Amino acid sequence: MEISNSLFIQADAETVWALTVDVEALPALTPTISKASRLDHGPLAVGSRVRLKQPAQLGAIWTVTQLDPPTLFQWERTAGWLKMTATHQLESEGTGCRNTLILAVSGPGSGAFLRLFGSVIGRALETENQSFKERAEI
Numbered sequence: 155m156e157i158s159n160s161l162f163i164q165a166d167a168e169t170v171w172a173l174t175v176d177v178e179a180l181p182a183l184t185p186t187i188s189k190a191s192r193l194d195h196g197p198l199a200v201g202s203r204v205r206l207k208q209p210a211q212l213g214a215i216w217t218v219t220q221l222d223p224p225t226l227f228q229w230e231r232t233a234g235w236l237k238m239t240a241t242h243q244l245e246s247e248g249t250g251c252r253n254t255l256i257l258a259v260s261g262p263g264s265g266a267f268l269r270l271f272g273s274v275i276g277r278a279l280e281t282e283n284q285s286f287k288e289r290a291e292i
Contacts, residue, residue, distance in 0.1 A: 156258040159279035165290035171224035184285035
């Protein structure tokens with residue numbers, strides 16, 4: 155099961171991509187992330203791990219599972235029996251790009267989890283995407 159938010163941004167995909175993969179700068183970009191710390195060194199790559207703290211949540215370690223510059227960034231975490239996969243997709247569109255944020259939740263109880271928290275997650279994705287738009291269009 156998944157929740158998504160898609161938004162046209164009047165900036166090229168490379169600009170939005172640079173914001174997306176600068177994971178340690180995400181707290182300055184969006185209020186949906188309060189702290190981000192890389193747990194490894196070097197360029198962000200498949201297998202890279204980042205500890206994220208989000209408002210009203212415990213810290214969690216997200217592991218990069220796909221990286222296809224400048225169009226696809228995906229990372230995942232587990233929370234008990236749930237697996238959460240966050241995907242950032244960028245598609246060039248006219249004079250800008252479309253940024254699509256997706257959170258997929260799988261595992262036992264994923265349906266109940268999304269029924270309880272789906273609206274909060276949807277608002278967070280919308281806020282995050284709007285933050286990318288505001289920063290990229292400067």
